[in-house]
Amino acid sequence: MSAEELVSEEPRTRACRTCGVEINAASARCPYCGTRQFKRQPILGIWGALVCLIAVGAAVLITRTLTQTTQKTVSYSYYRSSDLVALVPAGYKDLYLAAPHGTALAGWRDPVHTGDSETVKATRPVHGTPSSRLRALAAHLRQIPGIALGYRGPVTFPGGQPASELEYTHGRFHYEAIVTFDACYHTIAVTVTITADRYGLLNDLSLVLPQSASAICDGPDFSSRDRANPSVPLAPAH
Secondary structure, eight states, rough: OOOOOOOOOOOOEEEOOOTOEEEEEEEOTTOOOOSSSSOOOOOSHHHHHHHHHHHHOOOOOOOOHHHHOOOOOEEEEEESSSSSSEEEEEEEEEEOOOOOOTTTEEEEEOSSTTTTTEEEEEEEEEOOOOOHHHHHHHHHHTTTTTTTEEEEEEEEESSSSSEEEEEEEEEEESSEEEEEEEETTTTTTEEEEEEEEHHHHHHHHHHHHHHHHHHHOOOGGOOOOOOOOOSSSSSSOO
């Protein structure tokens, strides 16, 4: 009968980094002089910290993008005065703007994001065409430092109502769209101005708000009745 010989594997050894005595290679300290055998290493190191910073930055950017793209659809409230009708983003506060006789003016602003606003202005009589009014505005804006003009061209509302639109940016986080059209059988010039701190929000609002704004043709500011004009002094100056 033969028996297999038991083979025992000798443990690996290494020389102590201080006294040179052969010790177990896995020993953390030398059993003779007590010297630590392995240098302390940082958990991450420079490259590990850099990788973590890049990963955190990427996570922030992805989260911000997902937040902006998954935001809820903007809801609107209905506004009607004796001169204007319009849709207004829910939560916007009325600025109670005033204008002289012959012009109806209303404006609203987001109380949280004050850069987001809507203004509707209707003026009688009409001067020029919607496109010519925006061309003049674009020429004026080109002279202002920090303004970059964007899209300018025609738009058509549902039902075939023609209009003109101008978009521009001012500074880093200010986006603005201005839409002009004629109402009440081309007798009243309407201008809708929208500002936003995000270009995506500006697009969402500019697709809806200008189409909903209109002058009331027989409103007090546009009627032919004799009406006091607050822009004219009651008595001549002496």
